[in-house]
Amino acid sequence: MTATIIDGRKMADALQEQVAAEVRALAVDGIRCGLATVAVGNDYGSRAYVTRIKRITSRLAVPHQAVTLPADSTQEAVRDTIARLNADASVSGVLILRPLPPHLDEAGIFQELSPAKDIEAVHPDNAGLLALGRPRYLPSTPASVFHVLDEWLDAAGEDRADFYHRSLIVVIGRSNNVGKPAVSLAYDRQAAVESIDVWASRSGRLGWHTRRADVLIVAAGVPGLIRSEHIREGAIVLDVGINPLLDPATGRTRTVGDVDFDDVINRARAITPVPGGIGPVTDVWLVRNTVTAARNALTITATEPK
Numbered sequence: 001m002t003a004t005i006i007d008g009r010k011m012a013d014a015l016q017e018q019v020a021a022e023v024r025a026l027a028v029d030g031i032r033c034g035l036a037t038v039a040v041g042n043d044y045g046s047r048a049y050v051t052r053i054k055r056i057t058s059r060l061a062v063p064h065q066a067v068t069l070p071a072d073s074t075q076e077a078v079r080d081t082i083a084r085l086n087a088d089a090s091v092s093g094v095l096i097l098r099p100l101p102p103h104l105d106e107a108g109i110f111q112e113l114s115p116a117k118d119i120e121a122v123h124p125d126n127a128g129l130l131a132l133g134r135p136r137y138l139p140s141t142p143a144s145v146f147h148v149l150d151e152w153l154d155a156a157g158e159d160r161a162d163f164y165h166r167s168l169i170v171v172i173g174r175s176n177n178v179g180k181p182a183v184s185l186a187y188d189r190q191a192a193v194e195s196i197d198v199w200a201s202r203s204g205r206l207g208w209h210t211r212r213a214d215v216l217i218v219a220a221g222v223p224g225l226i227r228s229e230h231i232r233e234g235a236i237v238l239d240v241g242i243n244p245l246l247d248p249a250t251g252r253t254r255t256v257g258d259v260d261f262d263d264v265i266n267r268a269r270a271i272t273p274v275p276g277g278i279g280p281v282t283d284v285w286l287v288r289n290t291v292t293a294a295r296n297a298l299t300i301t302a303t304e305p306k
């Protein structure tokens with residue numbers, strides 16, 4: 001079997017048209033919309049992500065304020081930045097890039113964000129609503145994973161509900177921003193779900209879990225983690241990983257996923273490439289959430305932290 005390669009760029013283009021229409025509608029209604037990103041330090045992945053965000057916000061004419069703080073910033077300095085963005089009426093959504101340097105208390109920083117502007121659902125209020133199946137915002141990466149899967153199922157002529165009800169979805173990686181919300185979104189679709197993390201690998205049980213998956217979502221941050229022997233014939237493989245890989249021959253760094261694409265393509269039913277799979281949809285989804293936040297700003301009560 002040779003897998004269908006799922007074209008994330010094409011799906012992102014279609015989504016971008018919808019978001020562009022929403023941005024135009026906001027302007028007609030006189031509503032301000034803007035995205036702020038906060039990066040602390042100089043992480044490779046964060047830098048690459050901010051570059052992509054610059055591109056998509058400029059394409060969609062959504063103002064973007066990119067804040068970069070030094071790696072040795074104190075908790076107070078980061079908190080002050082968040083307070084400023086919470087109070088800035090030109091900012092409707094805020095993304096705090098991960099990873100934060102280890103000396104910072106990530107949960108404490110996320111808690112400072114105004115829930116109305118917390119478009120990645122990292123504030124406990126929004127994370128809780130998401131876990132309860134009543135999301136205010138769908139965090140862009142897991143939302144994009146399921147957007148891609150839903151769209152692909154439609155294109156393949158599958159009945160979405162029937163597919164999910166009979167499928168086992170295995171999610172590799174259990175971070176608060178990707179793995180756990182992906183599990184919540186799989187629950188919302190009434191699929192059977194398994195969540196595994198690094199301990200499954202360390203205990204030699206990775207393949208035991210992954211080989212039973214109808215859908216395998218891989219978000220571990222480990223290049224080449226998943227090979228053909230880890231999947232069952234006909235599985236759908238969605239690769240979230242974005243990893244820098246240095247090519248010793250050229251000295252250049254390129255981006256690879258967590259899945260050994262060339263190996264898995266001969267066994268899967270469908271697969272997302274890296275780059276060109278989940279990533280482009282994630283970028284558009286972030287702007288989509290920024291637009292939603294601009295509308296929410298009009299309705300969310302003044303009792304919530306600003």
Ligand code: NAD
Binds near residue numbers: 198
């Ligand atoms: P993280 O480091 O916060 O979490 C990684 C998770 O993977 C942890 O639960 C860990 O236990 C698990 N893990 C690590 N090694 C493993 C192994 N050998 N076997 C099984 N599980 C293992 O990372 P994250 O923020 O969740 O990101 C994961 C990957 O997704 C990274 O490559 C990141 O760059 C990428 N990412 C992509 C997008 C996108 O838009 N496509 C967005 C965010 C993150």
